[in-house]
Amino acid sequence: MFEYAPAPESRDVVDIQPSYGLFIDGEFADGTGKSFKTINPASEEVLAEVATASEEDVDRAVRAARKAFGTWSAMPGSERAKYIFRIARIIQERSRELAVLESLDNGKPIRESRDVDLPLVAAHFFYYAGWADKLGYAGYGADPRPLGVAGQVIPWNFPLLMLAWKIAPALACGNTVVLKPAETTPLTALAFAEICRQADLPPGVVNIVTGAGETGAALVNHPDVNKVAFTGSTEVGRQIARSVAGSGKKVTLELGGKAANIVFEDAALDQAVEGIVNGIFFNQGHVCCAGSRLLVQESIATELLEALKRRLGTLRLGDPLDKNTDIGAINSAAQLARIRELSDAGEAEGAERWSPACSLPDKGFWFPPTIFTGVAQSHRIAREEVFGPVLSVLTFRTPAEAVEKANNTPFGLSAGVWTEKGSRILWVASKLRAGVVWANTFNKFDPTSPFGGYKESGYGREGGLHGLEAYLDV
The missing domain is CATH 3.40.605.10 (Aldehyde Dehydrogenase; Chain A, domain 1)
Structure with missing residues (x-):
């Protein structure tokens, strides 16, 4: 390579x-x-x-x-x-x-x-x-x-x-x-x-x-x-x-936000992986509408996670001024401490932590892209805003269960839906309590589109x- x-x-x-x-x-x-x-x-x-x-x-x-x-x-x-x-x-x-x-x-x-x-x-x-x-x-x-x-x-x-x-x-x-x-x-x-x-x-x-x-x-x-x-x-x-x-x-x-990124079994897998990466690792996860909760249909969970981990292995972390860099620095020492605290809490509560092999620079504030599997809805990493490059993965079996889990949060800023069925996109979007719902994409902004949330x-x-x-x- x-x-x-x-x-x-x-x-x-x-x-x-x-x-x-x-x-x-x-x-x-x-x-x-x-x-x-x-x-x-x-x-x-x-x-x-x-x-x-x-x-x-x-x-x-x-x-x-x-x-x-x-x-x-x-x-x-x-x-x-x-x-x-x-x-x-x-x-x-x-x-x-x-x-x-x-x-x-x-x-x-x-x-x-x-x-x-x-x-x-x-x-x-x-x-x-x-x-x-x-x-x-x-x-x-x-x-x-x-x-x-x-x-x-x-x-x-x-x-x-x-x-x-x-x-x-x-x-x-x-x-x-x-x-x-x-x-x-x-x-x-x-x-x-x-x-x-x-x-x-x-x-x-x-x-x-x-x-x-x-x-x-x-x-x-x-x-x-x-x-x-x-x-x-x-x-x-x-x-x-x-x-x-x-x-x-x-x-x-x-x-704040704690957006659900919902991937159904008929979604275009590679496209969904790119959307997940863009949803949570864009801007080091310092995004209020970040897709920090991945809800993936049980039947494709293993395949999707394998593809996602392969993709994370190709991300380049380092000098923000290098045009090849994908993941830059965490904004401050205080924010890095917050990300570390919640990630440690995720492990302590029983979730499994994974990061790709990557060396962190000696100076500055850095945190590797991180995925948590085995996450319960009661875990802090599934409920609190981490505001960093940390993804919590949960699974679902039916569209109704996906909506229920997506809405089980005090926040309501954004959400994503990945499926090839237009009718399913419209049904799920109508049930989600989120100000912005992206369909087969994530973190797309336009000055002509309104942005804002519900609840907290x-x-x-x-x-x-x-x-x-x-x-x-x-």
Whole structure:
């Protein structure tokens, strides 16, 4: 078998500053909180020092957004669209630089940053730019109004893509934004601040405040924020829901998941194996809608698992900037500890653990792709979100049993169905309590399609014309 020669992407396309401030009212400014370091999770190398926004800094950002709201919301939609189109084009022009920056700060393979994240980021801005002058035709009344200032908090797994999901519809609807990126991945959000300046976006329309949980709490709880949008853990989502209850703020929460990927005996086996790999090992399993529970029909379980293990043996784990890498670094030491804890619990509860033979780099945060068989529905690895490259395998005999097991979870974000029968796809999809159901594919996204969940996976929808509703007074 031929070995792949190293094919590293150049770091020279990125100019990382030694330190970064906050982006408030169109200018970079010092934060009054204690600064923190952001590191490359593949090497533990310090990339930059980043300002922490205090409550006072967040207040400055919200005041800037409030001041800009009057002008921005009064602007004709066709004029707002020009700015958003300009942002989309600049993202395309700078996509190579942004992809490298994302992989350095996040740990994901450059192939994913380059071929998945960045095209989708640009596509979201293009899509919502198109809606800016058509809001009266979106189904929310003839003259829907923007809400005001949107406070947005995003996670570390898709830093720039989650920014696009939040900012693009907010701007299209005429709102202004204060966004807080995740503490471990602030660099692409700060690069986006530069893009806003490059696009001549009016000062105060987009503001970026960096920091940890305290900064996010200050933003969510600010009395002059009209809309809160959060993507992240269910635990933090609950805290946000409690803190804004009764405040009159509009809220959308996109939280955790424990998706079932259901494979029936008539499924195209090789196609299903690729879908399973994409469903749980894409982005190191750092995906809220990851297919982390494989439900396979009993009659093909042995054959499918053998094929899956063969496929995992071909995955390449290592340097995220190598274009041949399939599995990158875990985003942080804290997340690696969480993955290890739940994997150890899986073994302790009696499940059988398997990983392909692979050597892990000496530095950085790494975890091999892992499969658990003999999993019971009561096991922690079948109920809790691991948020890592760990797959729990369960079996079923009938479609009804598959649906029952798939729905036996506190989450309800996504699911996958693999079968050649269209009628079965439709029947199973109608019974699943999941916001997104993929048929004979997994983890496919499009800016025109709504995304969101049920139960502990949150409420509200992002993407498509459904994503406009969260930013309009309807």
